[in-house]
């Protein structure tokens with residue numbers, strides 16, 4: 001009996017978000033979060049944050065957009081920092097490491113651009129695996145009520161300096 005080799009995985013490309021990616025990114029976010037996306041505290045931040053497409057990563061396979069990690073510029077306690085989200089991978093493509101790769105690429109780009117920190121609102125069991133910690137964000141004051149345990153930050157400088165203060169426009 002012959003053994004069939006596994007079909008090769010289609011190549012996944014990570015690239016920075018272009019204006020023409022917008023509708024596909026919006027569709028992916030809608031599928032991943034549903035209408036509840038607009039009620040999130042992160043949306044309150046994005047209402048005044050400055051979108052940074054040059055730091056925002058999309059994952060494309062065979063011409064299809066299947067992941068996104070958007071980045072925004074704000075300040076925390078007066079310090080310029082980046083805010084990550086929405087972050088999503090299409091349902092059928094999850095658990096293959098694409099999410100972690102997108103986070104890493106977005107953080108690398110932010111570091112190269114001179115940013116010191118990235119922060120977000122999310123699950124520590126996931127984001128703790130990709131370098132984020134609640135301990136660095138206990139002093140972050142979000143613009144709307146939040147479960148403070150879900151506010152997480154990553155120091156891009158190699159240190160572990162916490163963020164502290166109110167989130168305000170860049």
Ligand SMILES: CC(C)(COP(=O)(O)OP(=O)(O)OC[C@H]1O[C@@H](n2cnc3c(N)ncnc32)[C@H](O)[C@@H]1OP(=O)(O)O)[C@@H](O)C(=O)NCCC(=O)NCCS
Nearest residue numbers: 032087088089094095096097098099100121122123125126
């Ligand atoms: C979160 C998300 C982007 C991760 O994408 P992904 O490409 O599947 O992530 P990775 O492949 O890097 O990691 C998968 C691992 O993380 C785990 N994981 C996924 N979401 C998790 C969560 N919320 N909490 C804890 N672990 C989680 C998976 O079980 C898997 O574990 P394993 O490696 O032990 O099998 C994807 O699950 C998604 O789009 N979810 C819906 C939208 C969402 O919740 N976004 C985050 C909002 S803050």
